[in-house]
Amino acid sequence: MRARRGALGRFLLSLFVVGGFAVSGTGAAALPHAGAHVAGAAAVESLGIAGTAWIVDESTGTTHVLADSGVTDADLARLRGLGGAVGVERTGGRLRPLLAGGDGVYSSARRCTAGVNVQADSAYYFVTAGHCTDGLPTWYTTSALTTVIGPSTASSFPGDDFGVVRYADTSVPHPGTIGTVDVTGTATAYVGQSVCRRGAVTGVSCGRVTGLNATINYGNGEIVYGLIQTDICSEPGDSGAPLYAGDKVIGILSGGSGSCAAGGVSYYQPIQEALDAHGLSVY
Template sequence: AEIAKIKEQAGDKAGALTIKRTPGTFNKLIQGGDAIYASSWRCSLGFNVRTSSGAEYFLTAGHCTDGAGTWWSNSGHSTVLGSTAGSSFPGNDYGIVRYTNTSVSKPGTAGGVDITRAATPSVGTTVIRDGSTTGTHSGRVTALNATVNYGGGDIVGGLIQTTVCAEPGDSGGPLYGSNGTAYGLTSGGSGNCSSGGTTFFQPVTEALNAYGVSVY
């Protein structure tokens, strides 16, 4: 099957900022798997991360941050999240965005699971993926260090291959374990969540090391 980059033009699907109910107040929050919008496309937030000094960022796919400056939490571009601070694609497929919005809550969760550490999964590991198009799906790791040619000279190596489905707009979203371990960022794949497919993920440890940030 043809491999397609999972980046979708904004506006195809409504993407509202997640609202969390807390006693007495409403807090806006954004976590792994939520929709993020560039000027003309939608992707998914991977993991909220921070530096040792407490500076706040989030990770997503490099093919999402490639060519993107400002990121918003809604398709109407009224709530700014931050600006791209780094991008690595092709070769790798990760990027980092520095939060400029101090009023939005940034929990260290992905799909509601508290992320406490990062690691590389083994073949056979059961994994969960969350994304702004298809929500939460699970599967297992089938290979490590896979190389994918997305066409147009966009070749990415060192990827985690899985049986988890994904669709356009899920790009950049988190791959993690139910035990709270961060594994990867959605890169691309083939198929869909109706018939199934094969998907590839950028190992998150490489991105964390490259930018000197940690999950929390």
């Protein structure tokens, strides 16, 4: 489990050490573009521009930045002024955590999507986005808030973006499935992988993993690290939705930009980190 990032400097140090070295059974060797990796990503983050997401191409050391529609021309110029090690591209819409009112799982103020059902011994839970569970202790099956699912028992946001909710009402079903898919385990994402996402608002949408270890600055000091980037669209209310390949769960939806009408980009918290942090397993 990565530590919470209240002290961004300490986190960045550990991030860059991981990003800058390839570890093998015989020790660690510096990647050829480790210096560019550190310099580019650190320079982008130091600007503190909300509405940006970035990811490092390990093969070239180039930092690729997506800037949403809320990034001003002046800030866009600041990003482009970082030089050739940083590439900048506009993305449609706004980068935001994807939550709203409607179907899914409900708190007193938010609607999100239950991700994957998990267990620890005889207790059952579901994993969702941490920006959903943050500060909101009780979840319900409908917007009328009549049938209680149970309380949030853990929340990690920002830094990470996962939360855990316990099934307190035994009458609420919690099968080990994603729709009709029977979950058999978890998997680690890789670039080019074919994946699908099932959200409470948009249903099942499929695409490919386009990057790993992405960072998003949502604004207001809310920066999330280590995300999986995909070309799958999502909408508000899909937050927490599971990303999966076949019968393996890969991640939990954090946020994205664009829409399912015009196309978009979405980002996912790797699932295994959340499970390891709280001793949970899929079933």
